[in-house]
Amino acid sequence: xxxxxxxxxxxxxxxxxxxxxxxxxxxxxxxxxxxxxxxxxxxxxxxxxxxxxxxxxxxxxxxxxxxxxxxxxxxxxxxxxxxxxxxxxxxxxxxxxxxxxxxxxxxxxxxxxxxxxxxxxxxxxxxxxxxxxxxxxxxxxxxxxxxxxxxxxxxxxxxxxxxxxxxxxxxxxxxxxxxxxxxxxxxxxxxxxxxxxxxxxxxxxxxxxxxxxxxxxxxxx
Amino acid sequence: xxxxxxxxxxxxxxxxxxxxxxxxxxxxxxxxxxxxxxxxxxxxxxxxxxxxxxxxxxxxxxxxxxxxxxxxxxxxxxxxxxxxxxxxxxxxxxxxxxxxxxxxxxxxxxxxxxxxxxxxxxxxxxxxxxxxxxxxxxxxxxxxxxxxxxxxxxxxxxxxxxxxxxxxxxxxxxxxxxxxxxxxxxxxxxxxxxxxxxxxxxxxxxxxxxxx
Numbered sequence: 001x002x003x004x005x006x007x008x009x010x011x012x013x014x015x016x017x018x019x020x021x022x023x024x025x026x027x028x029x030x031x032x033x034x035x036x037x038x039x040x041x042x043x044x045x046x047x048x049x050x051x052x053x054x055x056x057x058x059x060x061x062x063x064x065x066x067x068x069x070x071x072x073x074x075x076x077x078x079x080x081x082x083x084x085x086x087x088x089x090x091x092x093x094x095x096x097x098x099x100x101x102x103x104x105x106x107x108x109x110x111x112x113x114x115x116x117x118x119x120x121x122x123x124x125x126x127x128x129x130x131x132x133x134x135x136x137x138x139x140x141x142x143x144x145x146x147x148x149x150x151x152x153x154x155x156x157x158x159x160x161x162x163x164x165x166x167x168x169x170x171x172x173x174x175x176x177x178x179x180x181x182x183x184x185x186x187x188x189x190x191x192x193x194x195x196x197x198x199x200x201x202x203x204x205x206x207x208x209x210x211x212x213x214x215x216x217x218x219x220x221x
Numbered sequence: 222x223x224x225x226x227x228x229x230x231x232x233x234x235x236x237x238x239x240x241x242x243x244x245x246x247x248x249x250x251x252x253x254x255x256x257x258x259x260x261x262x263x264x265x266x267x268x269x270x271x272x273x274x275x276x277x278x279x280x281x282x283x284x285x286x287x288x289x290x291x292x293x294x295x296x297x298x299x300x301x302x303x304x305x306x307x308x309x310x311x312x313x314x315x316x317x318x319x320x321x322x323x324x325x326x327x328x329x330x331x332x333x334x335x336x337x338x339x340x341x342x343x344x345x346x347x348x349x350x351x352x353x354x355x356x357x358x359x360x361x362x363x364x365x366x367x368x369x370x371x372x373x374x375x376x377x378x379x380x381x382x383x384x385x386x387x388x389x390x391x392x393x394x395x396x397x398x399x400x401x402x403x404x405x406x407x408x409x410x411x412x413x414x415x416x417x418x419x420x421x422x423x424x425x426x427x428x429x430x431x432x433x
Binding site for chain 2: 027028029030031053077078079080084087088091092098100101102103104105107108110111122123124125126127128129130170171172173174175176177178179180207
């Protein structure tokens, strides 16, 4: 019998190595798998590269991970927030490397990574600072930038319901990067509100099929 | 002459959105446009974080923090609305499926170049979000801004001095003085002198040879 459900968050993050690249779901707080991030702080992996839309809020979740000194580099689209002071201080003091990526390019780079696509050309960013060092190719008379895929060691995502095969549904806009990140990591860990019996999820409504998920842990919200 | 308030700019812009349009209102000032969309027309609001058919803010006490907009404020979903993941959301933008996006700006050039993401200051923390994707992807990019900076400089310029968000992407600029249309070859046409400033005053304020 296949059972991807693990008993707790410690088991969910077990074995994550120093130097890992970790995709973290969430758009601000919505969909951010706080319990997995807290467990990773406890687990101790360091020298991490984090991929997320933002760079943490206040001193919880990603901000707490950064404050604990575990993050070497962050790849994101919008680090500056009203309460991103942990990131701001680390960035300004040169303790954290930032790779700034337009939001849609970020999502598509991860999608490409998960889909086995070796990169893509996009019009986003042409003629801007963020085009520096990137190949420009003219396709049908328009300029495009080449963007490389992102693949990761680990993905942390938050979903609403999951079953023991790793099938997932999401809640409203907390879906955001979750289904994309799930595809692009060697180890995808889903924090879910509710575990359901196999067959309970409507197959027409499953958003992330279990093939993309290795561990499921229930964390009641 | 009577300059428009920010709400009046939003109201003026909302008049130019047709029924059936798929529209993204970015973050900040442009989100005011939602308050003035005609109630008798069906217009689809898109938010980059994976929602179509976005409704107004919920009543106090009914906020759902899993249902937010691009500015991370709680919103509601209208009947017929839908959710989707980030790669699909940005496919809607880059794929040319959005009819209009409305963005704020630091500067817009007479060729339609847009600068709205970075002040260029050395110690500024850069944050681009979805601005470049919207600028490159929406079929029409409308800018909503006050025409002048606090110290009286025109934000409609010959050439942007701030870092660019996108090249030749803006089609219309809605300001407190007038509505400007970007045409070919750097021609900027005043399509509505909504403040009554007059052609000479608008030319003086912008330093541009405007068409009327």
